[in-house]
Amino acid sequence: MSELRRSTGLLPTLAAGVIVGAVEAVLAVAFAALVFGGLLAARMPDGIGLYLVAAVLTLAILAWRAGPRGVVGSVQDAAAAVLAVVAATTAAKAAAIAQVAEATAIQAVKRPDVFLTVIAATLVVTVLCGVLFLVLGSLQAGNLVRYVPYPVVGGFLAGTGWLLLKGGIYVASGVQPALRTVPNLIREYELVRWGPAFAFGV
Numbered sequence: 001m002s003e004l005r006r007s008t009g010l011l012p013t014l015a016a017g018v019i020v021g022a023v024e025a026v027l028a029v030a031f032a033a034l035v036f037g038g039l040l041a042a043r044m045p046d047g048i049g050l051y052l053v054a055a056v057l058t059l060a061i062l063a064w065r066a067g068p069r070g071v072v073g074s075v076q077d078a079a080a081a082v083l084a085v086v087a088a089t090t091a092a093k094a095a096a097i098a099q100v101a102e103a104t105a106i107q108a109v110k111r112p113d114v115f116l117t118v119i120a121a122t123l124v125v126t127v128l129c130g131v132l133f134l135v136l137g138s139l140q141a142g143n144l145v146r147y148v149p150y151p152v153v154g155g156f157l158a159g160t161g162w163l164l165l166k167g168g169i170y171v172a173s174g175v176q177p178a179l180r181t182v183p184n185l186i187r188e189y190e191l192v193r194w195g196p197a198f199a200f201g202v
Contacts, residue, residue: 040087
Protein backbone atom coordinates (compact mmCIF):
# COMPACT_ATOMS: atom_id res chain seq x y z
CA MET A 1 0.00 0.00 0.00
CA SER A 2 1.65 3.21 -1.15
CA GLU A 3 1.87 6.04 1.32
CA LEU A 4 0.30 9.33 0.24
CA ARG A 5 2.94 11.98 -0.26
CA ARG A 6 2.45 15.57 0.68
CA SER A 7 2.36 18.11 -2.13
CA THR A 8 5.56 20.09 -2.31
CA GLY A 9 6.46 23.23 -4.18
CA LEU A 10 5.71 26.91 -4.08
CA LEU A 11 2.12 26.81 -5.38
CA PRO A 12 0.70 24.29 -2.84
CA THR A 13 2.53 26.08 -0.03
CA LEU A 14 1.10 29.45 -1.06
CA ALA A 15 -2.40 27.98 -1.44
CA ALA A 16 -2.24 26.42 2.03
CA GLY A 17 -0.93 29.68 3.48
CA VAL A 18 -3.73 31.73 1.92
CA ILE A 19 -6.43 29.33 3.15
CA VAL A 20 -5.05 29.12 6.70
CA GLY A 21 -4.52 32.89 6.79
CA ALA A 22 -8.07 33.62 5.60
CA VAL A 23 -9.61 31.27 8.19
CA GLU A 24 -7.41 32.71 10.92
CA ALA A 25 -8.35 36.28 9.99
CA VAL A 26 -12.07 35.42 10.26
CA LEU A 27 -11.51 33.73 13.63
CA ALA A 28 -9.47 36.66 14.95
CA VAL A 29 -12.15 39.19 13.97
CA ALA A 30 -14.92 37.03 15.47
CA PHE A 31 -13.06 36.50 18.76
CA ALA A 32 -12.22 40.21 19.00
CA ALA A 33 -15.90 41.07 18.49
CA LEU A 34 -16.73 38.62 21.28
CA VAL A 35 -14.14 39.99 23.73
CA PHE A 36 -14.54 43.69 22.98
CA GLY A 37 -18.33 43.97 23.06
CA GLY A 38 -20.56 45.81 25.49
CA LEU A 39 -18.80 48.73 27.16
CA LEU A 40 -15.83 48.30 24.81
CA ALA A 41 -17.80 48.31 21.55
CA ALA A 42 -16.44 51.74 20.60
CA ARG A 43 -12.88 50.35 20.73
CA MET A 44 -13.67 47.18 18.80
CA PRO A 45 -11.51 48.20 15.79
CA ASP A 46 -8.51 48.44 18.12
CA GLY A 47 -9.36 45.03 19.57
CA ILE A 48 -9.65 43.52 16.09
CA GLY A 49 -6.25 44.93 15.22
CA LEU A 50 -4.73 43.39 18.36
CA TYR A 51 -6.26 40.00 17.62
CA LEU A 52 -5.09 40.07 14.00
CA VAL A 53 -1.54 40.86 15.14
CA ALA A 54 -1.77 38.05 17.71
CA ALA A 55 -2.95 35.64 15.00
CA VAL A 56 -0.07 36.64 12.70
CA LEU A 57 2.47 36.17 15.51
CA THR A 58 0.97 32.81 16.49
CA LEU A 59 1.11 31.43 12.95
CA ALA A 60 4.56 32.89 12.26
CA ILE A 61 6.13 31.48 15.45
CA LEU A 62 4.58 28.06 14.90
CA ALA A 63 5.72 27.99 11.26
CA TRP A 64 9.22 29.07 12.30
CA ARG A 65 9.56 26.48 15.10
CA ALA A 66 7.73 23.60 13.42
CA GLY A 67 10.56 22.41 11.20
CA PRO A 68 10.13 20.84 7.77
CA ARG A 69 6.98 18.89 8.70
CA GLY A 70 5.01 22.04 9.43
CA VAL A 71 2.19 22.67 11.87
CA VAL A 72 -0.90 24.88 11.87
CA GLY A 73 -1.99 26.71 15.01
CA SER A 74 -4.75 29.13 15.78
CA VAL A 75 -6.08 31.56 18.33
CA GLN A 76 -8.30 29.52 20.64
CA ASP A 77 -12.03 29.84 21.05
CA ALA A 78 -12.00 28.62 24.67
CA ALA A 79 -9.49 31.29 25.63
CA ALA A 80 -11.53 33.95 23.84
CA ALA A 81 -14.67 32.90 25.73
CA VAL A 82 -12.90 33.15 29.09
CA LEU A 83 -11.21 36.43 28.15
CA ALA A 84 -14.60 37.85 27.14
CA VAL A 85 -15.80 37.31 30.71
CA VAL A 86 -12.58 38.84 32.09
CA ALA A 87 -12.92 41.81 29.74
CA ALA A 88 -16.57 42.45 30.56
CA THR A 89 -15.96 42.24 34.31
CA THR A 90 -12.87 44.44 34.16
CA ALA A 91 -14.60 47.02 31.97
CA ALA A 92 -17.61 47.21 34.30
CA LYS A 93 -15.38 47.61 37.39
CA ALA A 94 -13.19 50.24 35.72
CA ALA A 95 -16.23 52.23 34.56
CA ALA A 96 -17.78 52.06 38.05
CA ILE A 97 -14.54 53.22 39.70
CA ALA A 98 -14.28 56.08 37.21
CA GLN A 99 -17.84 57.20 38.02
CA VAL A 100 -17.18 57.08 41.77
CA ALA A 101 -13.94 59.01 41.33
CA GLU A 102 -15.67 61.72 39.29
CA ALA A 103 -18.58 61.98 41.73
CA THR A 104 -16.45 62.22 44.86
CA ALA A 105 -13.49 64.24 43.59
CA ILE A 106 -13.26 67.88 44.64
CA GLN A 107 -11.29 68.68 41.51
CA ALA A 108 -11.71 67.25 38.04
CA VAL A 109 -10.09 63.85 37.69
CA LYS A 110 -8.79 62.23 34.55
CA ARG A 111 -11.09 59.39 33.53
CA PRO A 112 -9.15 56.12 33.21
CA ASP A 113 -9.08 54.40 29.84
CA VAL A 114 -11.32 51.32 30.23
CA PHE A 115 -9.90 49.76 27.05
CA LEU A 116 -6.30 49.96 28.33
CA THR A 117 -7.41 48.56 31.69
CA VAL A 118 -8.96 45.56 29.93
CA ILE A 119 -5.82 45.08 27.83
CA ALA A 120 -3.70 45.14 31.00
CA ALA A 121 -5.95 42.55 32.68
CA THR A 122 -5.82 40.36 29.57
CA LEU A 123 -2.03 40.68 29.48
CA VAL A 124 -1.72 39.63 33.13
CA VAL A 125 -3.95 36.58 32.59
CA THR A 126 -2.04 35.59 29.44
CA VAL A 127 1.40 35.93 31.04
CA LEU A 128 0.36 33.96 34.13
CA CYS A 129 -1.01 31.15 31.94
CA GLY A 130 2.20 31.17 29.89
CA VAL A 131 4.37 30.96 33.01
CA LEU A 132 2.27 28.08 34.37
CA PHE A 133 2.55 26.13 31.12
CA LEU A 134 6.30 26.84 30.94
CA VAL A 135 6.78 25.49 34.46
CA LEU A 136 4.67 22.40 33.71
CA GLY A 137 6.60 21.80 30.49
CA SER A 138 10.00 22.29 32.14
CA LEU A 139 9.09 19.81 34.89
CA GLN A 140 7.61 17.42 32.30
CA ALA A 141 4.46 17.40 34.40
CA GLY A 142 1.98 17.42 31.54
CA ASN A 143 0.69 14.01 32.60
CA LEU A 144 -0.83 15.63 35.71
CA VAL A 145 -3.87 16.33 33.54
CA ARG A 146 -4.77 12.65 33.98
CA TYR A 147 -5.71 13.39 37.58
CA VAL A 148 -8.29 16.04 36.65
CA PRO A 149 -11.70 14.34 37.03
CA TYR A 150 -13.82 13.93 33.89
CA PRO A 151 -16.74 15.94 35.36
CA VAL A 152 -14.40 18.91 35.84
CA VAL A 153 -13.18 18.72 32.25
CA GLY A 154 -16.75 18.23 31.02
CA GLY A 155 -17.98 21.16 33.09
CA PHE A 156 -15.22 23.40 31.73
CA LEU A 157 -15.99 22.43 28.13
CA ALA A 158 -19.74 22.84 28.68
CA GLY A 159 -19.21 26.25 30.28
CA THR A 160 -16.93 27.32 27.44
CA GLY A 161 -19.51 26.16 24.90
CA TRP A 162 -22.25 28.10 26.67
CA LEU A 163 -20.12 31.27 26.71
CA LEU A 164 -19.36 30.84 23.00
CA LEU A 165 -23.05 30.31 22.22
CA LYS A 166 -24.08 33.43 24.15
CA GLY A 167 -21.19 35.41 22.67
CA GLY A 168 -22.01 34.30 19.13
CA ILE A 169 -25.65 35.37 19.49
CA TYR A 170 -24.51 38.70 20.94
CA VAL A 171 -22.02 39.31 18.12
CA ALA A 172 -24.64 38.45 15.48
CA SER A 173 -27.55 40.39 17.01
CA GLY A 174 -26.06 43.04 19.28
CA VAL A 175 -28.39 41.85 22.08
CA GLN A 176 -26.92 40.17 25.16
CA PRO A 177 -28.76 36.84 25.61
CA ALA A 178 -30.60 36.65 28.95
CA LEU A 179 -34.09 35.83 30.18
CA ARG A 180 -35.09 39.50 30.14
CA THR A 181 -33.89 39.96 26.53
CA VAL A 182 -35.69 36.91 25.05
CA PRO A 183 -38.61 39.07 23.74
CA ASN A 184 -36.08 41.23 21.87
CA LEU A 185 -34.22 38.22 20.45
CA ILE A 186 -37.34 36.57 19.01
CA ARG A 187 -38.49 39.63 17.07
CA GLU A 188 -38.29 39.29 13.31
CA TYR A 189 -35.55 41.85 12.72
CA GLU A 190 -33.37 40.19 15.37
CA LEU A 191 -34.10 36.63 14.24
CA VAL A 192 -32.91 37.58 10.77
CA ARG A 193 -29.58 38.58 12.32
CA TRP A 194 -28.74 35.72 14.65
CA GLY A 195 -30.94 32.90 13.25
CA PRO A 196 -28.80 32.13 10.17
CA ALA A 197 -25.61 32.29 12.26
CA PHE A 198 -27.09 29.85 14.78
CA ALA A 199 -28.25 27.50 12.02
CA PHE A 200 -24.83 27.60 10.38
CA GLY A 201 -23.18 26.86 13.73
CA VAL A 202 -25.45 23.85 14.28
